[in-house]
Amino acid sequence: MSIRVTGAVAHRVLLQLRRDPRTIALLLVVPPVLLTLLKYAFDANPAAFQSIGGPLVGLFPFITMFLVTSITMLRERTTGTLERLMSMPLAKLDLLIGYGIAFALVATAQAVIASLVAFGLLDLDVAGSTLAVGALAVGNALLGMALGLFVSAFAQTEFQAVQFMPAFVFPQLLLCGLFVPRDEMAPLLEAVSYALPLTYAFDALQRVTVDGSLGPTGWVDVTVTVVVTLMALALGAATLRRRTP
Amino acid sequence: MEPGPAISAGDLTVNRGGHEVLHGIGFEVPRGQITGLLGPSGCGKTTLMRAIVGVQVVESGRVEALGEPAGSEALRHRVGYVTQAPSVYGDLSVRENLAFFARVLGARMERVEETIEAVSLGEHVDQVVGSLSGGQRSRVSLGTALLGEPDLLVLDEPTVGLDPVLRQELWATFGKLAEGGTTLLVSSHVMDEAEHCDALLLMRDGRLLATETPAGLRERTGCQGLEDAFLALIEEEGRGA
Numbered sequence: 184m185s186i187r188v189t190g191a192v193a194h195r196v197l198l199q200l201r202r203d204p205r206t207i208a209l210l211l212v213v214p215p216v217l218l219t220l221l222k223y224a225f226d227a228n229p230a231a232f233q234s235i236g237g238p239l240v241g242l243f244p245f246i247t248m249f250l251v252t253s254i255t256m257l258r259e260r261t262t263g264t265l266e267r268l269m270s271m272p273l274a275k276l277d278l279l280i281g282y283g284i285a286f287a288l289v290a291t292a293q294a295v296i297a298s299l300v301a302f303g304l305l306d307l308d309v310a311g312s313t314l315a316v317g318a319l320a321v322g323n324a325l326l327g328m329a330l331g332l333f334v335s336a337f338a339q340t341e342f343q344a345v346q347f348m349p350a351f352v353f354p355q356l357l358l359c360g361l362f363v364p365r366d367e368m369a370p371l372l373e374a375v376s377y378a379l380p381l382t383y384a385f386d387a388l389q390r391v392t393v394d395g396s397l398g399p400t401g402w403v404d405v406t407v408t409v410v411v412t413l414m415a416l417a418l419g420a421a422t423l424r425r426r427t428p
Numbered sequence: 429m430e431p432g433p434a435i436s437a438g439d440l441t442v443n444r445g446g447h448e449v450l451h452g453i454g455f456e457v458p459r460g461q462i463t464g465l466l467g468p469s470g471c472g473k474t475t476l477m478r479a480i481v482g483v484q485v486v487e488s489g490r491v492e493a494l495g496e497p498a499g500s501e502a503l504r505h506r507v508g509y510v511t512q513a514p515s516v517y518g519d520l521s522v523r524e525n526l527a528f529f530a531r532v533l534g535a536r537m538e539r540v541e542e543t544i545e546a547v548s549l550g551e552h553v554d555q556v557v558g559s560l561s562g563g564q565r566s567r568v569s570l571g572t573a574l575l576g577e578p579d580l581l582v583l584d585e586p587t588v589g590l591d592p593v594l595r596q597e598l599w600a601t602f603g604k605l606a607e608g609g610t611t612l613l614v615s616s617h618v619m620d621e622a623e624h625c626d627a628l629l630l631m632r633d634g635r636l637l638a639t640e641t642p643a644g645l646r647e648r649t650g651c652q653g654l655e656d657a658f659l660a661l662i663e664e665e666g667r668g669a
Binding site: 187188190191192194195197201202203262263264266267268269270271272273425426427428 | 441444445481483484485501504505507509511513514515516517518519520524528529531532533534556561572576614
């Protein structure tokens with residue numbers, strides 16, 4: 184691993200993003216717009232917005248980074264640039280961490296803008312610190328990136344990669360407790376929800392936004408999220424092959 | 429120059445997509461020369477090149493580059509590979525692409541400008557690669573491989589789709605590199621390109637037909653044109669079988 188190569192990868196990914204202002208705009212504008220929609224959709228029931236809005240600020244980066252990473256990685260594979268990099272003196276970790284740094288920066292910008300709008304303009308209140316929500320948001324972005332990287336190995340086309348979003352992300356969103364408390368679900372689904380990483384990401388966010396601090400269970404959530412991120416990265420690294428059939 | 433051949437393969441068998449593509453071939457490529465890998469489309473040239481640079485899973489047999497097993501870590505600084513489809517970032521400019529790969533390779537940053545010169549892309553340095561023509565794009569891809577000043581350059585059909593003037597320029601560049609001690613393995617399905625090579629590997633259906641110099645090939649077959657010589661070789665093999 185080398186700092187020079189890792190930095191080169193991060194720099195390159197950001198340069199590519201800069202060439203694509205529409206994607207940047209979508210990444211930064213869509214979360215606040217959705218939060219605004221949510222607030223006025225729950226016009227008659229502000230309590231619902233208060234309970235969903237906070238965690239959602241921290242979950243947007245997960246969703247977008249999952250999608251962005253799986254498509255970017257797929258492109259690296261299909262255009263041959265991945266094969267070229269793999270034939271060069273580049274460690275797989277250089278590539279993964281380079282991507283991680285670039286996307287964490289984007290996720291930070293995304294979380295900051297979503298927070299400013301939600302907490303500043305939409306009167307969203309959270310019990311805990313908004314900074315903690317932001318930090319969890321960046322962590323969730325990395326989780327989304329790691330999972331996106333891993334599943335990109337199973338997509339042959341961008342069509343397939345896009346479909347992985349409803350296939351992998353939607354069930355986790357439905358079962359993580361955001362819409363329905365998990366203990367009100369059918370027992371089987373509740374059991375399944377324990378196996379899904381987003382459940383822990385959401386639980387940590389909920390503890391900060393509702394209880395005011397992570398607390399011991401919240402730290403367990405954070406630990407689980409970090410471990411799953413590392414595992415997904417390791418699995419993703421295993422799919423980056425120097426030799427292919 | 430180090431002793432021994434630049435590339436050496438023995439009994440090399442490779443499967444791709446469930447088919448045996450290379451059927452136990454063996455050959456040697458001398459150092460500091462341009463060796464042409466010629467044969468019709470689909471004869472296994474790309475697969476052979478992939479095996480030489482070590483990105484191809486090999487079924488059996490051996491293949492070495494610069495005295496090391498193909499694909500070994502020590503070779504990642506010393507072997508440059510240019511795929512047939514340009515593998516560069518379409519959303520970055522020419523200079524940004526080269527600067528990125530130069531940093532990955534740890535090459536001097538002056539190499540970026542030198543390379544732009546070598547592949548005649550001076551007018552397009554700040555243009556986004558996706559907006560270049562096919563030929564220009566493949567020159568960016570070639571430039572990427574030149575950045576690290578590799579000892580062995582493996583080029584898969586680098587002159588396809590280029591205009592004759594540019595093709596001549598590229599061959600002149602290859603000639604200069606070989607004079608400087610670089611070994612080049614250049615594939616093509618156009619027999620006329622064999623003229624520019626010091627040595628030839630002629631392939632058909634995953635087998636080597638012959639390893640010859642252009643002059644040797646003419647002498648052996650009695651044909652003046654290399655296209656005819658290739659056909660004569662196939663006939664010769666047919667009679668032998």
